[in-house]
Amino acid sequence: MSSDPPGFELPLRLFLGFRVLIDELHAELARQGHPDMRPMHGFVFQAIGVDGTTAAELGRRLGVSKQAAGKTVDALERLGYVERGSDPHDARRKVVRLTEHGVDSLVRSARIFDELRARWAETLGEERLRALEADLRKVTPPDAFPLDVPGWFGGH
Amino acid sequence: MSSDPPGFELPLRLFLGFRVLIDELHAELARQGHPDMRPMHGFVFQAIGVDGTTAAELGRRLGVSKQAAGKTVDALERLGYVERGSDPHDARRKVVRLTEHGVDSLVRSARIFDELRARWAETLGEERLRALEADLRKVTPPDAFPLDVPGWFGGH
DNA sequence: CTATTTCGGCAACCACGTTGTCTAATTTAA
DNA sequence: TTAAATTAGACAACGTGGTTGCCGAAATAG
Numbered sequence: 001m002s003s004d005p006p007g008f009e010l011p012l013r014l015f016l017g018f019r020v021l022i023d024e025l026h027a028e029l030a031r032q033g034h035p036d037m038r039p040m041h042g043f044v045f046q047a048i049g050v051d052g053t054t055a056a057e058l059g060r061r062l063g064v065s066k067q068a069a070g071k072t073v074d075a076l077e078r079l080g081y082v083e084r085g086s087d088p089h090d091a092r093r094k095v096v097r098l099t100e101h102g103v104d105s106l107v108r109s110a111r112i113f114d115e116l117r118a119r120w121a122e123t124l125g126e127e128r129l130r131a132l133e134a135d136l137r138k139v140t141p142p143d144a145f146p147l148d149v150p151g152w153f154g155g156h
Numbered sequence: 157m158s159s160d161p162p163g164f165e166l167p168l169r170l171f172l173g174f175r176v177l178i179d180e181l182h183a184e185l186a187r188q189g190h191p192d193m194r195p196m197h198g199f200v201f202q203a204i205g206v207d208g209t210t211a212a213e214l215g216r217r218l219g220v221s222k223q224a225a226g227k228t229v230d231a232l233e234r235l236g237y238v239e240r241g242s243d244p245h246d247a248r249r250k251v252v253r254l255t256e257h258g259v260d261s262l263v264r265s266a267r268i269f270d271e272l273r274a275r276w277a278e279t280l281g282e283e284r285l286r287a288l289e290a291d292l293r294k295v296t297p298p299d300a301f302p303l304d305v306p307g308w309f310g311g312h
Numbered sequence: 313c314t315a316t317t318t319c320g321g322c323a324a325c326c327a328c329g330t331t332g333t334c335t336a337a338t339t340t341a342a
Numbered sequence: 343t344t345a346a347a348t349t350a351g352a353c354a355a356c357g358t359g360g361t362t363g364c365c366g367a368a369a370t371a372g
Contacts, residue, residue, distance in 0.1 A: 007269030113163030
C-alpha cells in the first residue's frame with residue numbers, strides 16, 4: 001500500500017502554486033508596460049477598488065495602520081498608479097483613486113490570470129482544475145479575500 | 157452551461173489555503189510551547205537542516221545576503237532555537253545548529269502538518285486530496301522548495 | 313611564499329512597518 | 343446650539359530586516 005504524503009508538502013505546494021502564478025503574472029505584466037508592479041500591488045489595487053477609497057479605510061482593509069497605508073499610497077502615487085483627490089462632502093478625506101495606468105494594470109492582470117488558468121486547464125484538464133478550485137473553496141474561508149497580506153508574513 | 161471561474165480566484169485560493177494551514181500550525185505550535193515561532197522560521201529551520209550550516213550558506217539557500225542571514229541567526233539564537241558552534245576543520249566557519257528546542261519545534265511542526273492534512277482528508281476525502289496534491293505537483297517546479305520566501309514578497 | 317577566495321562581523325543606509333502626537337473637520341450628544 | 347467625541351491625515355521617532363561596502367582572519371590555488 002502507498003502511504004500518505006507528508007503533511008508539510010501540502011502547504012509548500014499551495015504556496016509554490018501561488019508563487020508560480022504570481023511570478024508569471026508579473027513577468028507578463030512587465031512585458032506589457034508594467035515593469036514596476038510588485039506582488040503586493042495587486043492586493044492593494046483590489047483594496048482600493050474602482051471607486052477609490054481613503055488611506056484610513058485602505059489601512060483597515062489591508063490590516064495595517066493608516067500611516068503605513070498612506071506610505072504605500074505615496075509610493076504608488078510616485079509610480080503613477082494612483083492619484084489623490086479631495087472629497088467635496090468631507091474636507092478631511094483625501095480619496096485615493098486608480099489612475100488610467102492603474103486601471104490598465106488591473107485589466108491586464110485579469111486577462112493574464114485568465115490565460116494562466118487556461119494553461120493550467122490544458123495541463124490538468126478543465127474538470128480536474130474545477131475540482132481543485134472547488135476543493136480549495138471547501139477548506140478556505142468563503143467570505144472575503146484577506147487583503148492584509150503585506151503584514152501577515154513579515155510582521156513582528 | 158457554466159462559465160469558467162475568473163482566473164484570479166485560483167492564486168487567491170492557493171494562497172488562502174497556504175495561509176490557513178500556516179495560521180493553524182502556529183496557533184497549535186503556540187499551544188505546544190512555541191509561541192515565538194513565526195511563519196518564516198519554519199523555512200529557515202528547513203534551510204538550516206539537521207546537520208546545521210553556516211550563515212553564508214544559509215544566506216545562499218534563503219536567497220538573501222550573508223549579513224541578513226547572520227541577523228536572522230542572531231534573532232533565532234536569542235529565542236533559543238539555534239546555537240553557533242566552531243568548525244575544527246575551518247576556523248572561519250561558525251556552524252549554526254538547531255538546539256533541542258529548535259528540533260522540538262521541527263518535530264512538532266511535522267506532526268501538526270500531518271494532523272492538518274488528515275483534517276483536509278476528512279473534508280475532501282483522501283482520494284480528492286491526493287488528486288489535489290498530484291495536480292499541484294504537475295504545475296509546480298518538482299525539484300527544490302523555494303526557501304527565498306522572505307525576500308520574495310516584500311522586496312522592492 | 314604569495315595571491316585569491318571565502319567566512320564572519322561591522323557600519324551605513326534604505327524600505328516599510330509600528331506607536332504616539334498633533335491639527336483640522338465632522339459627527340454625536342447634552 | 344453648543345460642547346464633546348470621533349475621524350482623517352500628517353509628522354516624528356523608532357524597530358525590524360533587508361541591502362551594499364569594507365575589513366581582518368583563515369583556507370586554498372599557483
